[in-house]
Amino acid sequence: MMGDVSMVFAAGMFIWAIFGQWFQHQFRGHVEMYAYKLIGYVYPYVQINFHEYHAEYFERSKAYAAIERYLSTNSSNRAKRLKANVVKDSESVVLSMDDHEEVTDEFNGVKIWWTSSKTIPQMRSFFSFRDDDERRFYRLTCHRKHRDFVTNVYLKHVLDEGKAIAIRTRQRKLYTNNKSADWRGYKKTIWSHIVFEHPSTFDTLAMDPKKKKDVLEDLMMFSKSKDYYKKVGKSWKRGYLLYGPPGTGKSSMIAAMSNLLEYDIYDLELASASDNTDLRKLLIETSSKSIIVIEDIDCSLDLTGQRKEKKEGDKEDEKDPVKKMEEEKKKKGSEVTLSGLLNFIDGLWSACGSERLIVFTTNHLEKLDPALIRRGRMDKHIEMSYCCFETFKVLAKNYLDLESHELFETIDRMLGETKMTPADVAENLMPKSYEDDAGVCLKKLIMSLEDENEKEAARLKALEDDKIKASEEEGKKKKEDDVKLANNVIDAKENDVTTNK
Ligand SMILES: Nc1ncnc2c1ncn2[C@@H]1O[C@H](COP(=O)(O)OP(=O)(O)OP(=O)(O)O)[C@@H](O)[C@H]1O
Numbered sequence: 410m411m412g413d414v415s416m417v418f419a420a421g422m423f424i425w426a427i428f429g430q431w432f433q434h435q436f437r438g439h440v441e442m443y444a445y446k447l448i449g450y451v452y453p454y455v456q457i458n459f460h461e462y463h464a465e466y467f468e469r470s471k472a473y474a475a476i477e478r479y480l481s482t483n484s485s486n487r488a489k490r491l492k493a494n495v496v497k498d499s500e501s502v503v504l505s506m507d508d509h510e511e512v513t514d515e516f517n518g519v520k521i522w523w524t525s526s527k528t529i530p531q532m533r534s535f536f537s538f539r540d541d542d543e544r545r546f547y548r549l550t551c552h553r554k555h556r557d558f559v560t561n562v563y564l565k566h567v568l569d570e571g572k573a574i575a576i577r578t579r580q581r582k583l584y585t586n587n588k589s590a591d592w593r594g595y596k597k598t599i600w601s602h603i604v605f606e607h608p609s610t611f612d613t614l615a616m617d618p619k620k621k622k623d624v625l626e627d628l629m630m631f632s633k634s635k636d637y638y639k640k641v642g643k644s645w646k647r648g649y650l651l652y653g654p655p656g657t658g659k660s661s662m663i664a665a666m667s668n669l670l671e672y673d674i675y676d677l678e679l680a681s682a683s684d685n686t687d688l689r690k691l692l693i694e695t696s697s698k699s700i701i702v703i704e705d706i707d708c709s710l711d712l713t714g715q716r717k718e719k720k721e722g723d724k725e726d727e728k729d730p731v732k733k734m735e736e737e738k739k740k741k742g743s744e745v746t747l748s749g750l751l752n753f754i755d756g757l758w759s760a761c762g763s764e765r766l767i768v769f770t771t772n773h774l775e776k777l778d779p780a781l782i783r784r785g786r787m788d789k790h791i792e793m794s795y796c797c798f799e800t801f802k803v804l805a806k807n808y809l810d811l812e813s814h815e816l817f818e819t820i821d822r823m824l825g826e827t828k829m830t831p832a833d834v835a836e837n838l839m840p841k842s843y844e845d846d847a848g849v850c851l852k853k854l855i856m857s858l859e860d861e862n863e864k865e866a867a868r869l870k871a872l873e874d875d876k877i878k879a880s881e882e883e884g885k886k887k888k889e890d891d892v893k894l895a896n897n898v899i900d901a902k903e904n905d906v907t908t909n910k
């Protein structure tokens with residue numbers, strides 16, 4: 410009997426030895442699970458962690474960055490220990506919560522606790538991409554009963570606020586694709602940039618008030634129409650064509666647009682883009698909330714010419730592919746074609762970003778290919794023209810702080826007769842010495858206008874003289890021709906007479 414018992418016991422020990430570990434593991438798992446459940450019943454709070462880096466992404470988490478911004482603005486005055494950071498590319502200092510600091514936020518009567526923490530991994534990975542492997546995270550704690558409110562409403566509010574703060578505090582940039590400024594250390598960047606600070610605004614921009622209001626409303630409408638564009642199935646972008654003589658404020662208008670909407674500017678030099686693929690790469694690298702500018706589009710490339718050239722050369726190319734290769738090799742500089750540019754503006758790739766303006770400027774509207782400026786590509790055509798009295802009044806207000814003056818009437822009349830660009834008017838209105846008061850500046854402008862008037866009159870007279878001279882010469886030539894013809898007829902008759910004899 411004892412023998413049987415000991416055998417059963419030994420077998421039990423044997424089975425335990427084999428499965429014990431497994432049982433232990435399972436058992437511990439169960440205990441932990443129930444412990445958490447128990448804590449769940451007793452501990453009424455929910456915690457959510459937001460890590461700075463996700464395992465599979467090298468990029469910093471956008472949510473973490475947004476929370477950081479939100480907390481630094483909303484709670485940095487409440488936290489006792491702060492961390493100061495100098496924002497890259499700027500001189501401003503941004504304060505944020507220090508590690509292991511806790512702040513309380515209240516939203517719609519709901520209390521939320523935020524702590525900032527970090528974990529240091531036990532084993533540092535051998536191939537570490539980042540300098541320090543500390544994993545920072547923000548931990549949100551809220552009451553269990555507010556869980557849905559916090560995850561659905563509060564977090565959205567935090568992320569939206571964080572995004573808005575980033576836009577408010579960011580410095581706008583002016584990018585260029587000029588090749589000479591292309592190299593940064595070891596890494597080639599397609600766009601290089603400087604901080605954009607241009608003082609031009611819609612207040613300082615002188616143009617017909619009606620036109621200005623129209624442009625302003627158009628821009629504001631665009632910036633608020635995200636949902637509308639989605640509804641109608643259009644990508645959220647808009648094309649503006651600014652045309653007019655040099656010095657009428659086209660570039661100033663672009664700066665004013667950027668200042669109004671707080672968009673970055675990408676100044677695209679078509680001649681620096683080597684081909685259509687390069688152009689596409691440039692497009693992909695632009696960010697949302699930006700203005701892509703191509704200045705003097707008529708001079709940038711002979712786009713129409715290139716297209717015609719290709720059409721004419723097509724048959725030849727088919728005949729002789731070697732010749733084609735040679736020609737291509739010979740071609741230096743940019744190979745951007747009109748179709749490449751059209752694709753850039755509204756091809757499939759152009760939809761990869763959102764909230765973008767594309768602005769073309771030109772001095773010669775008539776030189777542009779109609780396909781390039783049709784509505785849908787260049788949705789709004791804005792003419793910047795010579796200075797009229799309304800334009801002058803804005804300039805007088807800006808440059809001389811003047812709303813009315815006895816000389817205004819004369820200037821009004823003269824501007825009606827003479828064409829002068831706002832740039833020239835502005836130059837005349839600018840005081841050149843400390844003694845120059847408003848009256849002196851206005852007189853200077855009147856003198857300039859008179860000069861221009863005289864020049865214009867002289868030009869017109871010269872034109873008229875040329876015309877008269879040309880018609881006189883034509884008349885003279887006609888007379889000479891008539892005489893020659895008459896002489897020829899007489900000669901012919903005389904010849905007839907002698908032969909008949
Ligand atoms: N409409 C305007 N309102 C205010 N200032 C203007 C205006 N037009 C020109 N100016 C002044 O003249 C200068 C030149 O203007 P701007 O560079 O904007 O002209 P543009 O139309 O871009 O000329 P271009 O065709 O040669 O590029 C600006 O610095 C600005 O001070």
Ligand SMILES: [Mg+2]
Nearest residue numbers: 659660661704
């Ligand atoms: Mg310009």
